[in-house]
Amino acid sequence: MKIKLLAASVLSLSFLVSTTTLAQTAPDYDALIKQAHQKYKNNNDGKVADYIPALATYSPQNFAITIATVDGKIYQTGDVKKAFPMESLSKVFTMALAMEQHGPKEVLDKLGANATGLPFNSGLAVELTKGAPENPLVNAGAMSTVSLVEAKDKTDRWNKILNNLNAWADASLTVNEPVFKSEMDTNQHNQALAQLMESYNSFYGDTREAVEIYTRQCSVDVTTEQLAKMGAVLANNGKSPYTGKQLLNEKYVPQVLAEMAIAGLYDGSGKWLYTVGLPAKSGVGGGMVAVVPGKYAIAVYSPPLDSAGNSVRAQQTIEYVAQATQSNLFLAK
Numbered sequence: 311m312k313i314k315l316l317a318a319s320v321l322s323l324s325f326l327v328s329t330t331t332l333a334q335t336a337p338d339y340d341a342l343i344k345q346a347h348q349k350y351k352n353n354n355d356g357k358v359a360d361y362i363p364a365l366a367t368y369s370p371q372n373f374a375i376t377i378a379t380v381d382g383k384i385y386q387t388g389d390v391k392k393a394f395p396m397e398s399l400s401k402v403f404t405m406a407l408a409m410e411q412h413g414p415k416e417v418l419d420k421l422g423a424n425a426t427g428l429p430f431n432s433g434l435a436v437e438l439t440k441g442a443p444e445n446p447l448v449n450a451g452a453m454s455t456v457s458l459v460e461a462k463d464k465t466d467r468w469n470k471i472l473n474n475l476n477a478w479a480d481a482s483l484t485v486n487e488p489v490f491k492s493e494m495d496t497n498q499h500n501q502a503l504a505q506l507m508e509s510y511n512s513f514y515g516d517t518r519e520a521v522e523i524y525t526r527q528c529s530v531d532v533t534t535e536q537l538a539k540m541g542a543v544l545a546n547n548g549k550s551p552y553t554g555k556q557l558l559n560e561k562y563v564p565q566v567l568a569e570m571a572i573a574g575l576y577d578g579s580g581k582w583l584y585t586v587g588l589p590a591k592s593g594v595g596g597g598m599v600a601v602v603p604g605k606y607a608i609a610v611y612s613p614p615l616d617s618a619g620n621s622v623r624a625q626q627t628i629e630y631v632a633q634a635t636q637s638n639l640f641l642a643k
Contacts, residue, residue: 337635339385339606343375346627347387356614356622359594364492365613368394368596374611375627378538380546380604386535393531394611395489397593398430398619400475400527401452402574403540406558406566407474408446408458414565420514421446421455423565423572430576430619436503441510447573447591450503450512456524457515464519471527478543479536480552490529497525532597534609541599541607544589567601575625578618586629587638598624602637 351373360366374388409417422443426435430448446455461467475483504517513520532540543550544567548558558566570589575582582590590600596613598621608631612623632638 339377339379339383339631340387342631342634343377343385343387343608343627346630347373347375349630350623350626351388353623353626354614356616358596358613359615359619362489362493362496362594364486364489365395365595368613370614372596372611372613373623374534376534376538376609377606377631378535378542378545378551378609379606380542380551382551384535384538388534389611390534392611393486393533394597394613395486395528395593395595396475396530396532396537396597397528397595398447398449398452399532399537399591399593399595399597399599400530401447401455402566402570402591402599403475403478404452404459404471404527405446405455405569406478406562407471408455409562409565410558411460412458414562417446417458417565419443420458420512421451423569425572425577425579427577436506436510441507441512443512445569445573447569448576449500450507453500453504453517453520453524454507454513456527457513457517457520464523467519468523468526471523472530474557475527475530475540477553477555477557478540478550479532480539480550481532481536483530483532483536485526486529486531490526493525493529494522497521500524528593534597534611537597537599537609537611538607541601541609544601545603545605545607547603563603567603570601575620576618578616578620582620582625586625586632587640588628588632589639590628592620592624594619596621596624598628600628600632602632602635603639605635605637608632 374390377385428435507513547560549556567589574591588600592598599609610624612621
C-alpha cells in the first residue's frame with residue numbers, strides 16, 4: 311500500500327513539475343508584443359512610400375502588432391483597427407491560389423524560385439535572365455502569376471483572387487479605391503514590365519488585364535489581425551485555425567514558405583533570412599507578415615520603409631519576437 315502511495319506521489323510530483331516547466335517555457339505573446347511596441351514606437355527611421363501618391367498620406371506614427379496562433383488565439387497591441395493596403399503582401403496568396411490550381415511544378419517552371427538580387431520592380435532583372443521566371447514575389451513575376459490564374463474571363467479572375475484573399479483573412483475585404491486609382495495613374499513601369507515579360511513568353515494572358523487586376527489586388531485593405539490570420543493558415547499546414555477550412559493543399563505549404571524565404575523582402579531577403587531565419591513577406595504599404603510553422607504568424611503595420619521597401623519597425627518587431635520565442639527555423643529544437 312505504501313509503495314502504491316509513494317508511486318502515486320512521484321507521478322503527481324512529476325506531473326506538477328512538467329506542467330510548471332511548460333507554463334514557464336510557453337511564450338507570453340501578449341507581453342512580448344507590448345514590449346516590442348514600447349521598444350520601437352519612437353523609432354523614426356525610414357520613409358513612408360510616396361512614389362504612389364495615395365500611400366504618402368498615411369501617418370508614419372501608425373504602428374500595430376498582431377500574433378495569430380495555430381490554436382486560434384489572437385494577441386494584439388497598437389493601432390490594430392487601422393487598415394492599410396496589402397500591396398505586395400497580396401502576392402503570396404495569389405501565388406498560393408495559382409499553386410492550388412496548377413501544382414508546385416508548374417509554378418516553379420512558369421514563375422520560378424530564385425532571388426533576383428535587384429529591386430522588386432527591376433526591369434534589368436528581366437533582361438538579364440531573358441525573361442526566365444525568377445520568382446512570383448517581385449512585380450514582374452507577380453503579374454505573371456495573376457495571368458496564370460485559371461478563369462473564364464477578367465471578372466471571374468478578379469473574383470477568384472478576391473474570394474481567395476477573403477477566405478485566408480476570414481473577412482470580407484474591400485479595395486481601397488483612392489489607392490487603386492493612384493496606383494493605376496502611376497503604374498506605367500509595371501505595364502512596361504508586363505510587356506517585357508510577354509516579349510520573352512513569360513506571360514500567360516492579356517498584359518493590360520493582368521496589370522489592372524494585379525494593381526487592384528495590391529489595393530485591398532487589411533488590418534494586422536486579418537493579415538496575421540492569413541499567415542496562420544501557412545503556419546497551420548494550409549488550414550485556417552479560424553474557419554477550419556483547408557485553403558491550400560498541405561503538401562504545397564513548404565513551397566509557398568520557400569518562395570517567401572527566397573524573395574519575401576526583395577533584395578533584403580538574404581539578410582533577413584540570415585539574421586532572423588523566418589519566411590516573411592512585406593508590402594510598401596507598411597505591412598509585414600512572418601510565419602513560424604506549427605506555432606504562429608506575426609503581422610506588423612508601420613509605414614516607414616527602408617531603402618529596399620520593407621517596414622523598419624516591422625522588421626525590428628518580428629526579429630525581437632522571433633528571438634524571444636527561439637523561432638529561427640535554423641535553430642536545433
